[in-house]
Amino acid sequence: MIDENERDDAGAAYEQLRPARMQIETTVLMCRGDKSHPTELVDISATGALLRRPLGWVGEPGQSWVLDMIFGHNLHIHLQAEVARISEHHIGFSYTHIPEDKQVPLWNLLGGYADILENWK
Secondary structure (H helix, E strand, O other): OOOOOOEOOOOOEOOEEEEOOEEOOOEEEEEEOOEEEEEEEEEEOOOEEEEEOOOOOOOOOOOEEEEEEEEOOOEEEEEEEEEEEEOOOEEEEEEEEOOHHHHHHHHHHHHHHHHOEEEEO
């Protein structure tokens, strides 16, 4: 993997590939031990999710959280994820465990996004 600070001979930053992000908004309950925070999903991919950072949330990269995502009336995806990055307004999660019975529903939700890579810097 190329370091995001590496540059080509012309000085332009190399672009990297990542799983395509599907922008979709829904309610998410994030839980860790006795702490829980309702929040909103910003986008989702085959490998992770970006959530709005709840007011008062305290955490750090590497922490494991359970994410409960509700899509419409009939799709509930419950999985484990690790904090990958934190910003002032968002928390990026990387999935660590998707229960077997939730894998197909997640891939069906993502549709074509599950197999697409996109460029990013």
